[in-house]
Amino acid sequence: MSSFLNSIGRLRAPKRSPNQTPTAGNGFFDPPSPGAELTGSPPSPSSAPKPLYLCQPFVKAALVKGSFKTIVAPPKYVDVNEWVAVNLFDFYHNLNHFYGVLTEFCTLNNCPTMSAGPTLNFLWPDQNQRLVSLPAPTYIDFVMSWLQKLLDDETVFPTKSGREFPSSFAYTAKHIYKHLFRIFAHLYHAHFEQIIHLSIEAHFNSLFAHFLAFGKEFDLLVMQDLMTQQGMGQGVAELGEKWRDMGILET
Numbered sequence: 001m002s003s004f005l006n007s008i009g010r011l012r013a014p015k016r017s018p019n020q021t022p023t024a025g026n027g028f029f030d031p032p033s034p035g036a037e038l039t040g041s042p043p044s045p046s047s048a049p050k051p052l053y054l055c056q057p058f059v060k061a062a063l064v065k066g067s068f069k070t071i072v073a074p075p076k077y078v079d080v081n082e083w084v085a086v087n088l089f090d091f092y093h094n095l096n097h098f099y100g101v102l103t104e105f106c107t108l109n110n111c112p113t114m115s116a117g118p119t120l121n122f123l124w125p126d127q128n129q130r131l132v133s134l135p136a137p138t139y140i141d142f143v144m145s146w147l148q149k150l151l152d153d154e155t156v157f158p159t160k161s162g163r164e165f166p167s168s169f170a171y172t173a174k175h176i177y178k179h180l181f182r183i184f185a186h187l188y189h190a191h192f193e194q195i196i197h198l199s200i201e202a203h204f205n206s207l208f209a210h211f212l213a214f215g216k217e218f219d220l221l222v223m224q225d226l227m228t229q230q231g232m233g234q235g236v237a238e239l240g241e242k243w244r245d246m247g248i249l250e251t
């Protein structure tokens, strides 16, 4: 794993939004779960237009054919924590690349909230731990910067031989998953048209399906923690369901 993690320092920094600085101290507060709000009533499933990512042919666009089961299984003799750490790093790195090509569309004007459904927004805690709505680029910038710092922290992601993973590693991994999921959710909800326009929907779907499969395998993904119950039917949670129905993901 060390070769992966040692390369973190050489990664480019996530693109930062103009004039945005973290809110206080080191600026990165942990949003208590679920940290999501519904603005108004969720649309009824029958009246709401179907999001493009749930429509054919986009819903089945993927680079990976067949089961993700093999991809997510840890190689023999590899420590599970090590395997989770490597994969977290890869998901972060790959998602950051997608976000990098979408930043010109994900602006303060276009995305004034961290939306993930017609009436679903994710919130971020301010210095008083009060959950507030932030523009999506600011929110994503906070998450990516927090994550880069975390992945670079030897006490959380040890790279030197003889150093153990902390006992809190499983909790941290779940937490990272929650935040990455929210970024996926926003990009699907607000930027899928641009993703199609750039012809990267198969890559993006494959990354997200891999992310969901890995999260399920290692119990990192607790859907109830990611959205409010009422918000479940209006975001990418539905995409995961659809992929399970289509056999792309295991049930």
Ligand SMILES: [Zn+2]
Residues within 6 Å of the ligand: 105, 106, 107, 110, 111, 136, 137, 186, 190, 191
């Ligand atoms: Zn956006």
